[in-house]
Amino acid sequence: MTTPIHADIPDQLVQQPAILIRDGWATDLDEILTDALRRYLTSHSAELSEAFIRGDMEWGLRGEG
Amino acid sequence: MAKDSAAIHMVVCDAGPLIHLDELGTLDLLGDFQSVLVPDAVWIEVERHRPDLFGRTTGTLARIVPQRPPAASLAALARLMPLHLGETQALQIAEEHRADPLLADDTAARLAAKQTGLSVHGTLGILLRAIRRQQREPRTPSPRNSSKQ
Numbered sequence: 001m002t003t004p005i006h007a008d009i010p011d012q013l014v015q016q017p018a019i020l021i022r023d024g025w026a027t028d029l030d031e032i033l034t035d036a037l038r039r040y041l042t043s044h045s046a047e048l049s050e051a052f053i054r055g056d057m058e059w060g061l062r063g064e065g
Numbered sequence: 066m067a068k069d070s071a072a073i074h075m076v077v078c079d080a081g082p083l084i085h086l087d088e089l090g091t092l093d094l095l096g097d098f099q100s101v102l103v104p105d106a107v108w109i110e111v112e113r114h115r116p117d118l119f120g121r122t123t124g125t126l127a128r129i130v131p132q133r134p135p136a137a138s139l140a141a142l143a144r145l146m147p148l149h150l151g152e153t154q155a156l157q158i159a160e161e162h163r164a165d166p167l168l169a170d171d172t173a174a175r176l177a178a179k180q181t182g183l184s185v186h187g188t189l190g191i192l193l194r195a196i197r198r199q200q201r202e203p204r205t206p207s208p209r210n211s212s213k214q
Contacts, residue, residue: 043146043173052175052187059166059186060193065073 007033073166075100077159078126080110080151081170085188087118094195096125102164104154105130129158142180146173159183 017032026032076098083103086092095101103111108128111118119126135143135157143153152174159167159178166184168191169175178185186194195201 039145040147043176045172048176049172052172052185053189056187056190057193060190061197063190063194063197 073098075102075162075164077102077104077129077155077162077164077167078107079104079155079167079169079171079174080107080114082168082188082191083107083111083118084114085170086191087115089188089192091192091195091201092118092122094191094200095122097195097198097200098125101126101168102129102158102162103127104151104158106149106154107151110149110151129162131157131161139181142177146177148174148177152177156181156183 014029017026017029020026020032021028026035078095078101083092083095086094103126105128108119131154134140135153139153139157139160142148143156148156149171152169152171155167155169155174156177158164160181160183166186167174167178168187169178169185170187175185175187192201196203
């Protein structure tokens, strides 16, 4: 299942994926946008935030220096 | 704030901890680090959100302008995460100056720091560290405050 979205993206940002598609690195812009969103969500995940909070607590309470 | 042999010598600070510590009225805690490097792009970002912040800090904070573009590996990582200019400069300066730790709250920046082998901590860690180093007292919420939650 997919959801159509409308997004205003700077022209220059659209031109770069076009080169990747032309050279065969991706099928189409949909694939690139999906991958970009997936990567963003991975690097901003709740699990990651929780791990960093635990790291802060450990350092703050029991760290050195 | 008293310096001691156990103090951390040099840290690099991203915008998040500066802004959040200032919001909490605890910016003085950065004075417990012997040197706090603030990347130029971070400095500009913080001034946009908290125009008078740097005017209220003592000489602890040092504005640092990167002397060269980031390494190709860091530039690639910055595009991948993605990272803002200030976060990228913070990683670059932390590596160049061997600062430890990097102080940052942004998840992507922290993930990138981990991947480059840098230790990284955020505002929460700085606050808890202040309690461990007896610069702040832990406060237990009163029953009245607890009932509001």
